[in-house]
Amino acid sequence: MTRHHPDETLLLEYASGAADEARALIVATHLSFCAQCRQTVTVMEKVGGALLETTAPVAVQADALNRSLARLETAAPFEPLPGNYDLSRLNIVASFQYKITD
Numbered sequence: 001m002t003r004h005h006p007d008e009t010l011l012l013e014y015a016s017g018a019a020d021e022a023r024a025l026i027v028a029t030h031l032s033f034c035a036q037c038r039q040t041v042t043v044m045e046k047v048g049g050a051l052l053e054t055t056a057p058v059a060v061q062a063d064a065l066n067r068s069l070a071r072l073e074t075a076a077p078f079e080p081l082p083g084n085y086d087l088s089r090l091n092i093v094a095s096f097q098y099k100i101t102d
């Protein structure tokens with residue numbers, strides 16, 4: 001039986017999807033071994049779902065999709081490969097981060 005558990009703040013970050021990748025991986029690993037925390041996260045997810053169902057919808061701006069796509073285009077960190085590039089020579093090392101600001 002596990003004696004050490006993530007605190008409720010971390011479990012809530014995980015349940016809400018707010019935990020970064022490293023923290024989410026740690027919690028997910030813990031949850032695979034701890035029924036007590038799995039139950040806590042399940043309750044948190046159900047509460048979050050119930051809150052979303054009772055929240056009044058908010059209209060999305062008509063140009064929201066285009067603005068988001070434009071941000072993705074400008075966030076591209078490299079130039080596209082030339083069309084005649086031999087892809088068998090390509091070794092991809094990738095990472096992805098994003099930050100949305102207004």
Ligand SMILES: [Zn+2]
Nearest residue numbers: 005006034037
């Ligand atoms: Zn636990």
